[in-house]
Amino acid sequence: MQLRTEVKNKAPAEVQITAEQLLREAKERELELLPPPPKQKITDEEELNDYKLKKRKGFEDNIRKNRTVISNWIKYAQWEESLKEVQRARSIYERALDVDHRNIALWLKYAEMEMKNRQVNHARNIWDRAITILPRVNQFWYKYSYMEEMLGNIAGCRQVFERWTEWEPEEQAWHSYINFELRYKEVDKARSIYERFVIVHPDVKNWIKYARFEEKHGYIAHGRKVFERSVEFFGEEHVDENLFVAFARFEEKQKEFERVRVIYKYALDRIPKQQAQELFKFYTVFEKKFGDRRGIEDVIVSKRRFQYEEEVKASPHNYDAWFDYLRLVESDADPDTAREVYERAIANIPPIQEKRHWRRYIYLWINYALYEELEVKDPERTRQVYLACLDLIPHKKFTFAKMWLLYGQFEIRQKNLQAARQGLGTAIGKCPKNKLFKGYIELELQLREFDRCRKLYEKYLEFASENCTTWIKFSELETILGDTERARAIFELAIGQPRLDMPEVLWKSYIDFEIEQEEYDNTRGLYKRLLQRTQHVKVWISYAQYELSIDTSDRLQRCRGIFEEANKGLRSCEEKEERLMLLESWKEFEQEFGSDTTRERVKKLLPEKVKKRRKLTAEDGSDAGWEEYYDYIFPEDAANQPNLKLLAMAKMWKRQQQEEDDEEDDEEDEEENNGEVDRGKVEEVRGKEMEGEENGRAERGIDKEMTEDLASPSSEKPIVSEPVPEKVPKESTYDDRDDSDESSSGSSSSSSSSDNDGGEKQPRKSNKDSVKD
Numbered sequence: 001m002q003l004r005t006e007v008k009n010k011a012p013a014e015v016q017i018t019a020e021q022l023l024r025e026a027k028e029r030e031l032e033l034l035p036p037p038p039k040q041k042i043t044d045e046e047e048l049n050d051y052k053l054k055k056r057k058g059f060e061d062n063i064r065k066n067r068t069v070i071s072n073w074i075k076y077a078q079w080e081e082s083l084k085e086v087q088r089a090r091s092i093y094e095r096a097l098d099v100d101h102r103n104i105a106l107w108l109k110y111a112e113m114e115m116k117n118r119q120v121n122h123a124r125n126i127w128d129r130a131i132t133i134l135p136r137v138n139q140f141w142y143k144y145s146y147m148e149e150m151l152g153n154i155a156g157c158r159q160v161f162e163r164w165t166e167w168e169p170e171e172q173a174w175h176s177y178i179n180f181e182l183r184y185k186e187v188d189k190a191r192s193i194y195e196r197f198v199i200v201h202p203d204v205k206n207w208i209k210y211a212r213f214e215e216k217h218g219y220i221a222h223g224r225k226v227f228e229r230s231v232e233f234f235g236e237e238h239v240d241e242n243l244f245v246a247f248a249r250f251e252e253k254q255k256e257f258e259r260v261r262v263i264y265k266y267a268l269d270r271i272p273k274q275q276a277q278e279l280f281k282f283y284t285v286f287e288k289k290f291g292d293r294r295g296i297e298d299v300i301v302s303k304r305r306f307q308y309e310e311e312v313k314a315s316p317h318n319y320d321a322w323f324d325y326l327r328l329v330e331s332d333a334d335p336d337t338a339r340e341v342y343e344r345a346i347a348n349i350p351p352i353q354e355k356r357h358w359r360r361y362i363y364l365w366i367n368y369a370l371y372e373e374l375e376v377k378d379p380e381r382t383r384q385v386y387l388a389c390l391d392l393i394p395h396k397k398f399t400f401a402k403m404w405l406l407y408g409q410f411e412i413r414q415k416n417l418q419a420a421r422q423g424l425g426t427a428i429g430k431c432p433k434n435k436l437f438k439g440y441i442e443l444e445l446q447l448r449e450f451d452r453c454r455k456l457y458e459k460y461l462e463f464a465s466e467n468c469t470t471w472i473k474f475s476e477l478e479t480i481l482g483d484t485e486r487a488r489a490i491f492e493l494a495i496g497q498p499r500l501d502m503p504e505v506l507w508k509s510y511i512d513f514e515i516e517q518e519e520y521d522n523t524r525g526l527y528k529r530l531l532q533r534t535q536h537v538k539v540w541i542s543y544a545q546y547e548l549s550i551d552t553s554d555r556l557q558r559c560r561g562i563f564e565e566a567n568k569g570l571r572s573c574e575e576k577e578e579r580l581m582l583l584e585s586w587k588e589f590e591q592e593f594g595s596d597t598t599r600e601r602v603k604k605l606l607p608e609k610v611k612k613r614r615k616l617t618a619e620d621g622s623d624a625g626w627e628e629y630y631d632y633i634f635p636e637d638a639a640n641q642p643n644l645k646l647l648a649m650a651k652m653w654k655r656q657q658q659e660e661d662d663e664e665d666d667e668e669d670e671e672e673n674n675g676e677v678d679r680g681k682v683e684e685v686r687g688k689e690m691e692g693e694e695n696g697r698a699e700r701g702i703d704k705e706m707t708e709d710l711a712s713p714s715s716e717k718p719i720v721s722e723p724v725p726e727k728v729p730k731e732s733t734y735d736d737r738d739d740s741d742e743s744s745s746g747s748s749s750s751s752s753s754s755d756n757d758g759g760e761k762q763p764r765k766s767n768k769d770s771v772k773d
Helices: 019-029 045-065 070-082 086-097 106-115 120-133 138-148 154-166 171-183 187-200 204-216 221-234 241-253 257-270 277-288 295-315 321-333 335-345 356-374 381-391 400-415 419-430 434-446 450-465 468-482 482-493 503-516 520-533 537-549 554-572 577-595 597-605 635-640 642-700 704-715 716-722 736-743 749-758 767-772
Strands: 606-619 623-633
Touching: 045 070, 070 086, 070 106, 086 106, 106 120, 106 138, 106 642, 120 138, 138 154, 138 171, 138 577, 154 171, 154 187, 171 187, 187 204, 204 221, 204 241, 221 241, 241 277, 257 277, 277 321, 295 321, 295 635, 321 335, 321 356, 335 356, 356 381, 356 400, 381 400, 400 419, 400 434, 419 434, 434 468, 450 468, 468 503, 482 503, 503 520, 520 537, 537 554, 537 577, 554 577, 577 597, 577 623, 577 704
Parallel strands: none
Antiparallel strands: 606 623
């Protein structure tokens, strides 16, 4: 029975206390603040050892929980280093390297510890191991060479650089080696390094650097020779204008003006005109300094402009000629002239409203807008160019997403976000395209407007619901924002669509998402739903590998059960290669985790590869001959087909018959070769046996009847000398020991029978019996 508490005085208190007042008082009194932990003072060695043991146990526990987190190892080693326990820290680093020897930070921390503790040889050993295991990590080489140079070991540092250059590293490594040699005034060695460098990295800029190196150190003749070698090296096929420009400027510094003119003319004769713009520019500058400016400008610019004018007049819709003409005008003329040429170019609208005819034309507008924005710095005119181009394009037939996106990016650069959104929204409303949606979504993601991104994704999916990539990106966005339920719902909507362009990618992303969320039951459900739609072997194998990857007690049973279920499901599959792939995967699993029984069971399920023939028929129905192909016969299928079993038994019987025929042929050959020898041996043995029997009768007084009985077996011995049709083993040949035994057989016949009854279980075979056997 519960007692009800009743308040007698229900009148309000005179002093009212609010929640705000309670919080203020708690803040003033600092009731929520926890006091700092007390400082522990260690007074003796025993307390210090306890403290060390406690800390080490904590570090070891962290390592045991997750060995792959290298930061735990580094913290552990640094703590040991702070206690001056260098040997322990070294041991920890070595253990960490056993876990992940490709971790760059681990090697760096290890080597820095040795260097801080002035363990130079240890540090050298670590750097040597690091560059041996990871020779493509440039940081190791830089640190190693810097350490050797700081220690004053110039020869060792040079040796490190030589080992590095054997790997043909990037350009900066060669420059570091060259600068190292120059710091110690080794110009000749630096020159030899440059010689190897330009062979390993045969770029124009590297040849130019080599020549400038010679020029800087006063070797003018060597520098000129380097330029000449470079021109010869690249030849006329791979000629570059930058090389000739650098060569000409080098000669210009040496006051060799005639050489400069020859170089420019040589280059202009061999370089295509469209690739020699910089060369023309520097040639014009040179002539302005040391020649007739008016003549050069009239000859070069006017001549080229006239050529382009002729080309565009002959073919107004040759947009490539317009591009070359505009490039010439932009580099030499004033903005008004360039605008005039641009206006003339964009006036040549393609006559047919097909996108393939507009692709080159639209770049005239793009170049026009970029010229106004970047060169003339006129944003208002740039906006007019973009809007005029967008009005000109027939959006009902086709559109150019590039123009809409460029316009939106331009408005953002002008800090006009509203106009950018309005333009992209108009584009999506007029002519939705995948590229437009992607660009707009990327823009809003950069602005961190996630609600707008959601709306855009919804519009995008209404436009193209079969695009699996969009569903996946939408779900990834929700996952990043932490809304896993929303992401899961998006995936569910996606897999429920009637048409998808890449369903396998979508299912895989959904499964990976559930695995990442550690929703193992949901993942199993997804696999089962996927297997209801498709019985593809890769899905089964992925399902089995997933079950194997989960750290549970029954993972092996689950994995094996999936393989068994997959094998049953694929029996009706026409693609036998898929079933074979499944069994191979199952076999690998059993070899790693199974027992001898399970391995034998899977081995029995593997098919037999059989070569078959089938008749081919041509397209017109005529006979096209026969074709050989390989087929797989599975034991389970063969058990259900008696014809296959009968065929297998026939093949086995035929193989046995062939083996027996081969053995009989070998036996006949051996008997023919050894027949005469065996016949002589048998007669000699028979004579000795007869002599033994006669001597036995004389000594013991054995009657004639007993003698005849004892002699009867030896009298049948000549039968052995006849050719024996059966197989005679090698053990049936006679030797001296058999003769001695036979000679004494007459005297010991009675005693041997009693010995055999008591001792040996079987009587000794006679020569006759051994031969027959």
